[in-house]
Each structure stands twice: as structure tokens, then as C-alpha cells.
Amino acid sequence: MIRVMNIISLAFRMVLYYWKSYILITLQIAAGAFVIYSSLTIYYSIESRYKEMQDEVHALTWNIVAQSTDDSDSPPITYEQLLQLKNSYTEAMFPLHFVYPVHYPNQDNELVEAYFIYASDDYMKLMIQSDETFETSQHVYMGAEIKQFMENNGDLLKLLPDTPAYRIIDESLDIGEEAHYSIIPITNVSNHKSNSFEISIHFGETDKKALSENIVLLPLKAVYEHHMPNIEMALRLPVRVDPTVPGEEATILIMQVVSQLFSWNSAYSYNVSTQLQQFLLKMTGVKDTAVIVSVIAIVCLILVILGLTGLIHLLFNRRKQGLSILIAMGARRQDLWVSMVLESMYPALLGVGIGVLGGYYYLPRYVQLEQIEISPTAIGMFFTVAGCLLPVFLSSSTLLLRIYNMKPIKILSRE
Amino acid sequence: MLKIVDGSKSYNHNDKIINVLQPFNLLIEKGEFVAIRGKSGSGKSTLLHILGCMDQLTTGDYYFNDNKLSTNKDNTLAKFRGKHFGFVFQAYHLIKEFTALQNVEAPMAYMHTPRKLRRERALALLSQVGLEDKVNFYPKQLSGGQQQRVAIARALANQPDVIFADEPTGNLDRDNGNKIISLLCELHRQGTTLVMVTHDGDLGKIADRSIHLVDGHIKS
Ligand SMILES: Nc1ncnc2c1ncn2[C@@H]1O[C@H](COP(=O)(O)OP(=O)(O)OP(=O)(O)O)[C@@H](O)[C@H]1O
Numbered sequence: 001m002i003r004v005m006n007i008i009s010l011a012f013r014m015v016l017y018y019w020k021s022y023i024l025i026t027l028q029i030a031a032g033a034f035v036i037y038s039s040l041t042i043y044y045s046i047e048s049r050y051k052e053m054q055d056e057v058h059a060l061t062w063n064i065v066a067q068s069t070d071d072s073d074s075p076p077i078t079y080e081q082l083l084q085l086k087n088s089y090t091e092a093m094f095p096l097h098f099v100y101p102v103h104y105p106n107q108d109n110e111l112v113e114a115y116f117i118y119a120s121d122d123y124m125k126l127m128i129q130s131d132e133t134f135e136t137s138q139h140v141y142m143g144a145e146i147k148q149f150m151e152n153n154g155d156l157l158k159l160l161p162d163t164p165a166y167r168i169i170d171e172s173l174d175i176g177e178e179a180h181y182s183i184i185p186i187t188n189v190s191n192h193k194s195n196s197f198e199i200s201i202h203f204g205e206t207d208k209k210a211l212s213e214n215i216v217l218l219p220l221k222a223v224y225e226h227h228m229p230n231i232e233m234a235l236r237l238p239v240r241v242d243p244t245v246p247g248e249e250a251t252i253l254i255m256q257v258v259s260q261l262f263s264w265n266s267a268y269s270y271n272v273s274t275q276l277q278q279f280l281l282k283m284t285g286v287k288d289t290a291v292i293v294s295v296i297a298i299v300c301l302i303l304v305i306l307g308l309t310g311l312i313h314l315l316f317n318r319r320k321q322g323l324s325i326l327i328a329m330g331a332r333r334q335d336l337w338v339s340m341v342l343e344s345m346y347p348a349l350l351g352v353g354i355g356v357l358g359g360y361y362y363l364p365r366y367v368q369l370e371q372i373e374i375s376p377t378a379i380g381m382f383f384t385v386a387g388c389l390l391p392v393f394l395s396s397s398t399l400l401l402r403i404y405n406m407k408p409i410k411i412l413s414r415e
Numbered sequence: 416m417l418k419i420v421d422g423s424k425s426y427n428h429n430d431k432i433i434n435v436l437q438p439f440n441l442l443i444e445k446g447e448f449v450a451i452r453g454k455s456g457s458g459k460s461t462l463l464h465i466l467g468c469m470d471q472l473t474t475g476d477y478y479f480n481d482n483k484l485s486t487n488k489d490n491t492l493a494k495f496r497g498k499h500f501g502f503v504f505q506a507y508h509l510i511k512e513f514t515a516l517q518n519v520e521a522p523m524a525y526m527h528t529p530r531k532l533r534r535e536r537a538l539a540l541l542s543q544v545g546l547e548d549k550v551n552f553y554p555k556q557l558s559g560g561q562q563q564r565v566a567i568a569r570a571l572a573n574q575p576d577v578i579f580a581d582e583p584t585g586n587l588d589r590d591n592g593n594k595i596i597s598l599l600c601e602l603h604r605q606g607t608t609l610v611m612v613t614h615d616g617d618l619g620k621i622a623d624r625s626i627h628l629v630d631g632h633i634k635s
């Protein structure tokens with residue numbers, strides 16, 4: 001017991017005596033520990049939130065929203081570009097579709113809302129699990145109610161190019177300020193349009209249920225052939241990544257698609273739509289930053305520890321005489337070694353303590369990340385403490401050999 | 416009390432064997448005051464270190480109170496030194512990081528003397544050497560003579576059987592030197608065995624016995 005006390009008090013006395021040499025190292029280690037602890041905590045906080053969200057990635061349909069930055073004649077995505085995307089990213093689905101809300105009067109002369117949807121194959125696959133080639137076909141699927149309306153009003157075989165469905169206005173109907181668009185029987189106007197086209201219409205022959213009563217599905221290609229997708233309104237390109245692709249790769253894929261689209265059509269800006277998705281993309285960057293910060297912190301720490309090791313060995317040279325005297329007076333060498341190791345551990349411990357407590361206190365107060373809770377992590381603390389103390393311990397341990405090889409008489413005989 | 420039989424000491428220096436102490440026998444009785452004298456480089460310090468178990472014989476055996484000492488275990492030797500010997504060096508060799516009091520306490524710590532007893536004894540010893548008002552001074556705040564007196568107090572800490580002093584007055588002026596010598600003589604009168612290396616012929620006369628070293632040959 002007294003032996004242990006001696007070791008501890010010798011180390012303590014030495015640290016107090018050489019505090020000027022040690023204070024700088026303590027501060028350096030504190031700064032290093034602070035940076036390491038902070039970056040680890042941020043990293044783990046992001047990582048755990050990120051993991052949570054990775055699972056959500058697959059349940060999501062990503063929406064890339066295109067917005068026109070200047071007047072451009074070209075659409076945000078052409079049909080050929082869509083095909084190209086489908087070829088390059090086989091692990092993803094692109095259920096592209098254009099939705100045109102329309103209104104028509106029913107039998108009771110009430111205004112009913114319906115949708116004309118120009119749909120791609122992937123959209124069909126996703127929405128009604130249909131594997132047929134649809135987007136280039138001449139097929140049209142209609143919901144029961146709107147079909148009824150069309151049947152009652154005549155020729156259904158013609159659709160009007162250059163006149164998006166919503167533009168076919170029923171003049172007899174008062175729609176009011178909001179200017180919703182309506183459809184009227186095609187026969188009423190089709191004769192005035194030279195380039196109208198005919199398509200065969202399947203009257204609910206499909207048993208697929210996803211169609212609501214008031215939806216008309218039209219081939220995607222038609223929208224490109226006969227009237228450009230409306231570029232005034234924001235276009236959404238949905239992307240769905242195969243669930244077998246890891247979440248992180250899926251995120252990267254989305255980013256690649258976005259930048260591919262932008263390189264094709266620089267007149268548009270492309271963004272993922274939901275906050276969660278934007279967040280995921282952003283966090284990939286933040287995570288990288290956390291890693292970089294950690295690396296920098298570790299480099300700093302290595303420098304600090306090298307400094308401390310150097311200092312310990314330097315102090316050892318100054319200390320040789322005192323150690324020799326203690327040996328002459330009956331001290332065991334291993335006790336002296338332990339006390340030298342302890343001596344270097346005190347400032348390191350103090351430094352780590354200051355750094356970690358500083359991080360623990362200040363981090364949640366001054367670092368706020370959207371949707372992430374920065375909470376202290378035991379694992380971060382553990383790695384910081386271990387990462388700082390272990391190298392100090394190892395480097396001061398190298399003194400063992402020097403203490404054992406020390407020849408007290410030689411040192412004491414020198415005058 | 417201290418006995419060396421067929422002892423010798425040589426160094427291997429660049430593959431050349433240097434015989435520092437030629438084969439010798441030596442006996443020092445309890446309570447004796449022995450002066451070791453000789454020219455510089457004659458091996459005085461070497462002999463003192465061997466007697467003080469700081470260094471080992473190349474050949475021969477060392478007996479302490481007729482017990483043969485196995486001189487190869489570092490820790491055993493350290494403990495032995497702490498218990499039975501006290502050292503005074505020409506260069507004082509106080510621990511610079513310790514105060515006078517802490518310096519005197521240090522050897523007792525390694526003999527596992529309880530803290531309170533250490534403190535009391537150290538204070539008593541410091542007042543015995545006339546430094547009761549300097550207990551909390553660091554070595555660099557003390558004069559050479561004062562430092563050497565602290566060193567003597569420290570050598571006495573564990574109530575040693577033998578005190579080894581290597582030219583304890585070598586770095587001091589005559590006045591301070593005399594003080595140290597009278598301190599040592601006082602200790603000797605109280606019964607402590609004293610082995611002292613000295614250049615000073617006068618000091619040799621105070622001693623009970625002188626050992627002369629001439630080129631490694633011991634002449635009592
Ligand atoms: N480690 C060593 N290796 C080789 N030779 C040594 C070693 N240590 C001491 N010597 C030699 O041993 C001889 C005796 O040295 P020692 O220190 O005992 O002399 P000394 O009588 O105390 O001299 P001084 O009066 O100058 O202190 C010297 O010639 C020295 O060169």
C-alpha cells in the first residue's frame with residue numbers, strides 16, 4: 001500500500017514540479033480530444049440517423065423536380081433521355097408520367113374532376129402491375145365513370161394533338177375564376193384539327209384495379225409526339241431503386257441521375273423533392289465531412305502524442321540523476337518506471353477529461369443539425385479516451401528499457 | 416561488519432581489460448571510521464561503490480555481518496542499500512524536484528516508513544544538521560554547504576549501519592567543509608560506521624584507519 005502511495009505521490013510531485021512543461025501538452029491533448037470527441041459524436045449521430053433513413057430509402061419513390069430557369073423549348077427530359085436513363089440504371093425504375101387534371105360535367109351537370117395521365121411502362125408496372133408495353137402503344141385505359149361520359153357523348157376514337165386535354169374547354173360550362181379545364185366530346189372539335197390522331201381505346205378490358213373511376217391512362221410517347229410536356233409547371237421524374245441495392249448506393253444513384261439530367265438540360269434546375277430525400281443527399285456530404293474532421297483530429301493527436309513522447313524522453317534525461325539517487329536510496333526500478341508512466345498519464349488524463357467534458361457540454365449547445373439529435377455517445381467517449389491515453393501509455397512505456405539500462409553509479413560519479 | 420574476500424574489479428574497455436582494483440581482502444569493523452585515500456584515478460570511488468553495493472565485484476565475495484551477499488539481484492540490493500547504507504556525494508546529489516524535507520523523507524518512503532513518522536524524523540534530522548528554518552527550500556535555493564548538510568540528513572534517514580561519503584567536502588570551502596566534517600565525526604562518535612573518500616591528508620588523521628590506494632593496490 002505504502003509502495004503504491006509512493007509511486008503515485010512521486011509521479012504527482014514531478015508533474016507539479018514540471019507543470020510548465022506539461023501544461024501545454026495538457027492543453028494540446030484537450031484540444032485534440034475535444035475535436036476527436038466532437039467529430040466522433042457528430043459522426044455517430046449522423047450515422048445512426050442515416051442508418052434509420054437508409055431503410056426508408058427503398059420504401060420511397062424519389063421525385064426529381066425540374067424547374068425551368070429560363071425559357072426553353074426543350075422539355076426537362078425527352079423520351080430518348082428517359083430510355084437512356086433506363087438503360088444506364090437498370091437497377092432503377094423511372095415511372096415517368098404526366099398528369100393533366102381535367103373537368104367535365106356529369107349527367108346532373110355537376111363539375112367532376114378527372115385526370116389524363118400519360119404513363120410510361122414503369123408507371124404501369126408500378127401502379128397496376130402491368131408488364132405490357134404501353135408507353136409506345138396506341139392503347140388508352142379509362143376509368144368507368146369517365147368512360148361513361150365519353151360513351152354518352154359520341155366518338156371516342158380521336159384525341160387531339162396540340163390541344164392538351166385540359167385545354168378542351170366546354171364553353172357551356174361556367175368554371176369560374178380558377179379556370180379549371182374541361183373536356184368535351186372529341187367529335188365536337190376534332191374536325192377542326194388536321195393532325196388529330198386515332199387510338200384504340202380499351203374500355204376497361206383490363207382487370208387491373210389501380211385505375212380510379214375518373215382516370216384516363218394514355219401512352220407516354222403521345223405526349224412527346226403531339227404536345228410537349230408542359231414546361232411551365234414543375235415536372236416530376238419519379239425514380240424507384242431496386243430494394244436489393246444498398247441504401248447508400250441508391251442515394252448515389254439518385255445524385256448521378258440528377259447530375260445527368262442537368263448535363264442534358266442545363267436550362268432546368270433539378271432537385272429532389274422531399275425534405276427527407278434532400279436530407280439524405282446532404283448527409284452523405286456531412287458524413288464525409290465528419291470523417292475528414294476525424295482524420296484531421298487523429299493526425300493532430302498523433303502530433304501531440306509524438307510531442308508528449310519527446311517531452312517525456314527529454315524530461316527523462318533531466319531526471320536521470322534524481323532517479324539514480326532514488327535507486328541508491330533503495331527504490332526499485334520498476335516502481336520508478338511506473339511512476340514515470342503515471343507522470344505522463346496525469347496530464348494526458350487531465351487533457352482528455354477537459355476535452356471530452358468540453359465536447360459533452362458544448363456540442364449539443366452549439367452544433368445544431370437539421371433532423372439530427374447530437375447526443376453524447378459512450379462509444380465516442382470510449383474511443384476518445386482510449387485513443388488519447390493508450391498511445392501516451394505506450395510511448396511512456398518505452399522508458400522501461402531506459403530505466404533498466406540506466407547505470408546509477410556512472411551518473412552519480414559524474415560531477 | 417563489511418568484509419571482502421579475494422575481491423577485484425576490472426572493466427572491459429574497448430576489448431582491453433582495465434584492472435581498476437587489484438585482488439584484495441578488506442575488513443571494516445562496526446563503528447570504525449575508515450578513510451580511503453589515494454591519487455585521482457586510483458580507484459577510490461570504485462571501491463566505495465563496491466562497498467556500498469552500488470557496484471559489483473568482478474571476482475570475490477562480499478559479506479555483510481558474515482552473511483554472503485548475492486549481488487546479482489537489483490531489487491534485493493536496492494532494498495539492502497536503503498536499509499543499511501547512507502550515501503553522501505561530493506556533488507550533493509539532492510533531488511532537485513524535492514524540497515529539503517522531501518529529500519530527507521524520500522529514503523524512508525522506500526523503506527515503507529509511515530508518513531507521519533517520516534515527517535517527524537525528517538524534521539528532527541534537519542534540525543540536527545542546523546537547517547530547521549530551511550525545510551521547505553528547494554536545493555537550488557540552498558548554498559553548497561547547506562545542500563551537503565541536507566544530504567547528510569538524508570543519508571541518516573533510515574538509521575543506517577554504514578555511511579559512505581565520497582569526498583563530501585570536495586566542493587566546499589574550508590569553513591563549510593569543517594562543518595560537514597564535524598557533523599560526520601559527531602555521527603561517528605554516536606556509533607555510526609563511516610567510510611569516507613578524501614584527498615585531504617588532515618582528514619585522514621581524524622579517521623581510525625586509512626586505506627591507501629596506489630594504482631589499484633590497496634595498502635592499509
Ligand atoms: N566504466 C568504466 N570503464 C572503464 N574504466 C573505468 C570505468 N569507471 C571507472 N574507470 C576507471 O577506473 C579508474 C578509477 O576510477 P575512480 O573513479 O574509482 O577513481 P577515483 O580514485 O575516485 O578518482 P577521483 O579522485 O578523481 O575521483 C579510473 O582510471 C577510471 O578511468
Ligand SMILES: [Mg+2]
Nearest residue numbers: 459460461581
Ligand atoms: Mg572519485
